Amino acid sequence: MEWSETAVRDELRSFLEENWDPNAELLDWRNKLVDSGWGMPSWPERWFGRDMPQSLLSVVAEEFARIGAVSVARTGIRLLAAETLLAHGNDAQRERYLRKILTGEETWCQLFSEPGSGSDLAGSTTRAELVGDDWIINGQKVWTTSAHHADFGLLLARHDWDVPKHQGLSYFILDFHQEGVEVHPLKQMNGHASFNQVFFNNAKVSRSDQVGENGDGWQIAMTTLMHERRNAGNIFVEARRRGDFKGSIYEQEAEENKILLEPYTWYPQRAGRVDLVLPRAKATGAIRDPVARQEIAKLMIMSRCAEWTALRARAAQQQGQPQGPEGSLGKLAGSNIARQAATVHTLISGVDAMTAGEESPESGIVAEILLSVPAISIAGGTDEIQRNIISERVLGMQKEPRMDTGPFKDVRKS
Amino acid sequence: MSTFAFTDEQLQLRESVRRYLTDHATVSRTRELMGDSDGFDRQSFQGLFNELGIGGVHLPEEYGGAGLSYVELCVVLEEMGRALYPSPYLSSNVLAANALLLTGTTEQKAELLPLIASGARLATVALYEDSNRSDVANIEQIVVGGSFTGTKSFVLDATVAECFVVVAREGSDRHNAPRFWLADSNDPGIKCSATESIDSTRRIGSVSFDNVSVERLGEAERDLTRFDKFVDLASVALANEMVGGAQWLLESSVEYANSRVQFGRPISSMQAIKHKCADLLLEIELAKSGAYRAAQAVADDDPALPVYANIAKAAANDAYMKSAADAIQIHGGIGFTWDNDTHLWFKRAKSSQVLLGTSEIHRDQLLERIDFLEAD
Ligand SMILES: Cc1cc2nc3c(=O)[nH]c(=O)nc-3n(C[C@H](O)[C@H](O)[C@H](O)COP(=O)(O)OP(=O)(O)OC[C@H]3O[C@@H](n4cnc5c(N)ncnc54)[C@H](O)[C@@H]3O)c2cc1C
Numbered sequence: 001m002e003w004s005e006t007a008v009r010d011e012l013r014s015f016l017e018e019n020w021d022p023n024a025e026l027l028d029w030r031n032k033l034v035d036s037g038w039g040m041p042s043w044p045e046r047w048f049g050r051d052m053p054q055s056l057l058s059v060v061a062e063e064f065a066r067i068g069a070v071s072v073a074r075t076g077i078r079l080l081a082a083e084t085l086l087a088h089g090n091d092a093q094r095e096r097y098l099r100k101i102l103t104g105e106e107t108w109c110q111l112f113s114e115p116g117s118g119s120d121l122a123g124s125t126t127r128a129e130l131v132g133d134d135w136i137i138n139g140q141k142v143w144t145t146s147a148h149h150a151d152f153g154l155l156l157a158r159h160d161w162d163v164p165k166h167q168g169l170s171y172f173i174l175d176f177h178q179e180g181v182e183v184h185p186l187k188q189m190n191g192h193a194s195f196n197q198v199f200f201n202n203a204k205v206s207r208s209d210q211v212g213e214n215g216d217g218w219q220i221a222m223t224t225l226m227h228e229r230r231n232a233g234n235i236f237v238e239a240r241r242r243g244d245f246k247g248s249i250y251e252q253e254a255e256e257n258k259i260l261l262e263p264y265t266w267y268p269q270r271a272g273r274v275d276l277v278l279p280r281a282k283a284t285g286a287i288r289d290p291v292a293r294q295e296i297a298k299l300m301i302m303s304r305c306a307e308w309t310a311l312r313a314r315a316a317q318q319q320g321q322p323q324g325p326e327g328s329l330g331k332l333a334g335s336n337i338a339r340q341a342a343t344v345h346t347l348i349s350g351v352d353a354m355t356a357g358e359e360s361p362e363s364g365i366v367a368e369i370l371l372s373v374p375a376i377s378i379a380g381g382t383d384e385i386q387r388n389i390i391s392e393r394v395l396g397m398q399k400e401p402r403m404d405t406g407p408f409k410d411v412r413k414s
Numbered sequence: 415m416s417t418f419a420f421t422d423e424q425l426q427l428r429e430s431v432r433r434y435l436t437d438h439a440t441v442s443r444t445r446e447l448m449g450d451s452d453g454f455d456r457q458s459f460q461g462l463f464n465e466l467g468i469g470g471v472h473l474p475e476e477y478g479g480a481g482l483s484y485v486e487l488c489v490v491l492e493e494m495g496r497a498l499y500p501s502p503y504l505s506s507n508v509l510a511a512n513a514l515l516l517t518g519t520t521e522q523k524a525e526l527l528p529l530i531a532s533g534a535r536l537a538t539v540a541l542y543e544d545s546n547r548s549d550v551a552n553i554e555q556i557v558v559g560g561s562f563t564g565t566k567s568f569v570l571d572a573t574v575a576e577c578f579v580v581v582a583r584e585g586s587d588r589h590n591a592p593r594f595w596l597a598d599s600n601d602p603g604i605k606c607s608a609t610e611s612i613d614s615t616r617r618i619g620s621v622s623f624d625n626v627s628v629e630r631l632g633e634a635e636r637d638l639t640r641f642d643k644f645v646d647l648a649s650v651a652l653a654n655e656m657v658g659g660a661q662w663l664l665e666s667s668v669e670y671a672n673s674r675v676q677f678g679r680p681i682s683s684m685q686a687i688k689h690k691c692a693d694l695l696l697e698i699e700l701a702k703s704g705a706y707r708a709a710q711a712v713a714d715d716d717p718a719l720p721v722y723a724n725i726a727k728a729a730a731n732d733a734y735m736k737s738a739a740d741a742i743q744i745h746g747g748i749g750f751t752w753d754n755d756t757h758l759w760f761k762r763a764k765s766s767q768v769l770l771g772t773s774e775i776h777r778d779q780l781l782e783r784i785d786f787l788e789a790d
């Protein structure tokens with residue numbers, strides 16, 4: 001059907017009027033959202049959506065915000081999992097997993113990076129062997145965000161060592177609730193421990209939890225990463241300010257957030273907290289310092305122009321132009337902005353920039369910014385990898401000569 | 415432009431200007447014109463009016479314009495910047511036309527704008543003087559009793575202009591904002607001389623006025639924010655021209671890198687080169703977004719225009735200059751030769767970077783206008 005803004009608003013309003021109850025059980029409400037298609041309206045009708053164009057999602061969000069209605073669960077990797085299953089999963093998998101992703105009952109993580117394969121994701125050496133009706137998994141993953149809260153993981157592993165590396169990979173859904181899976185937290189330079197090491201010791205994946213066919217792993221992982229890049233920066237949902245809205249459902253939501261958002265509390269800081277710059281510059285008087293002024297203005301210009309670039313990309317897509325490389329451009333812009341923001345926060349703080357803790361600038365937030373920004377240009381694909389993607393796919397520049405094209409077992413490893 | 419996307423009509427306009435300039439503004443023709451005393455091709459310039467009908471893109475139809483918006487004007491300018499088209503279009507059809515449009519009385523507009531829009535009269539704005547080389551607002555020269563004496567510098571296309579819009583304060587209220595005044599180039603008190611510029615594709619000159627009688631544009635008691643608006647509009651126009659040039663530099667660098675082979679492979683397969691180009695693309699895309707957004711703000715009469723104008727010019731300055739410097743580096747030794755075209759755009763980048771405010775000036779002003787930034 002053709003959607004218009006008024007049609008969306010009218011239909012959604014009447015749905016919310018009839019169903020929204022701030023004292024409902026969180027789970028009941030989310031199931032209602034899933035059944036109605038108002039949870040993920042841009043998804044296909046068959047799978048809990050309404051086939052609505054992306055361009056109208058902001059209208060939906062506005063209507064939810066207007067009355068403080070709680071949305072489906074969005075925090076973390078869950079939507080990457082859902083999008084990947086929508087694109088490559090089979091109906092049984094969609095049936096089994098999508099609903100509980102959206103209700104928040106089940107939490108996911110991304111088991112891609114390994115000690116020996118980070119940027120070079122296709123170099124995975126986690127072993128998958130089919131024995132009877134189960135895949136037996138052995139090996140190790142690392143930097144796995146939120147694995148300590150996960151029920152399931154998106155797993156990339158190797159089933160064939162005799163073919164070139166991209167061809168020997170398969171993609172699985174790994175259940176964390178089993179003996180063969182061990183999760184060890186990893187402490188980060190900013191003191192948090194939001195990522196983990198995950199060890200597989202004869203872990204099992206039922207055959208029915210393989211996504212796609214043998215050898216499809218690389219292509220499916222690309223889908224996941226494309227969604228990750230596109231969502232860079234808003235993969236977590238900041239605890240919404242509920243302000244004046246009251247009801248027991250918000251208490252349940254807050255309880256859930258306490259757990260699900262725990263690994264992401266420092267994510268706003270790693271993006272540089274541009275929002276704090278002007279208030280801090282005014283409060284400290286740095287706004288009158290000629291050097292600080294220049295750096296602050298550079299930051300404002302960069303971040304404004306990046307916002308407008310994202311809007312241009314979205315508008316182009318709405319006009320039916322194909323999805324471009326904006327994800328990579330946006331991710332690179334985000335790194336530049338975060339680094340410039342760290343420079344500016346340092347200029348504003350002066351010698352106080354070396355202090356941490358409650359007594360330090362913004363009660364420790366500035367210290368956390370300075371110690372978290374280095375992650376943004378690594379996580380989700382490094383800046384260098386984004387530059388490779390941009391130069392090759394957008395600008396049409398040549399690929400580097402490769403040294404890893406033969407059978408994977410013969411390729412040099414660290 | 416629906417704020418963030420060009421309409422089909424705007425894309426068609428871009429296409430037709432690009433086609434025209436591909437035919438009429440070849441680099442070899444531009445190189446010939448660099449040694450010409452006027453510095454532009456009268457025939458191809460006249461074609462902008464007769465064939466393309468873009469003499470008054472953003473001027474109202476009653477004044478001989480096309481009645482389109484500043485966005486369309488900026489589309490045209492971006493294409494001219496890309497092609498490095500040497501012409502008095504910026505000085506006459508944009509800057510002088512803007513001054514008239516912003517401040518002229520109905521009669522003044524009706525008399526002059528149609529002449530400018532049809533290419534029958536070349537006008538330019540005489541803005542810079544010794545006191546305001548870095549801050550254009552710092553005008554000290556005055557008009558006393560309808561007569562002006564003083565020397566203006568960096569006047570675009572000064573030697574070909576037939577009419578000057580002089581920026582000066584009114585002697586009787588010199589604390590108020592600068593005003594705009596009309597002077598005819600035939601006045602015996604006016605002497606023009608060309609100033610040598612590193613950028614021979616954009617001509618500048620010095621104009622001395624000795625007791626020249628001038629006519630005030632507009633009424634005596636008019637809105638004094640017009641001067642600031644004139645400067646903002648000029649910055650937005652120039653920024654759009656600049657991002658076109660930056661884009662050309664990137665494309666030509668990528669093309670060269672794909673064809674140049676060293677160490678048995680194209681240099682475009684080397685990361686030091688690829689990553690430079692990726693960074694340029696990002697910087698140019700951000701600068702385009704700034705330039706386009708500011709153009710839209712002019713069209714919408716958006717109160718945030720002053721802030722957007724600063725953003726647009728600062729971003730365009732940095733992106734164009736970086737593209738120019740990197741383009742030469744990517745070309746290697748050949749990039750430093752006269753025969754290679756890169757330096758022509760490099761020189762335009764340099765002259766545009768300092769015209770109407772360096773990045774430092776725009777960034778500083780942006781923070782002065784900070785309340786605007788926060789309110790929007
Ligand atoms: C906060 C955080 C959260 C993360 N969460 C997850 C997660 O949930 N799940 C997950 O699977 N992974 C996660 N990661 C891992 C992340 O994706 C990898 O760290 C990243 O892809 C880089 O891999 P690497 O660490 O092995 O570095 P390497 O690949 O060894 O890179 C080292 C350096 O070499 C450069 N380099 C490598 N290859 C090239 C090349 N071809 N060209 C140019 N330069 C190159 C890199 O840019 C980098 O500077 C997370 C990382 C961080 C920091």
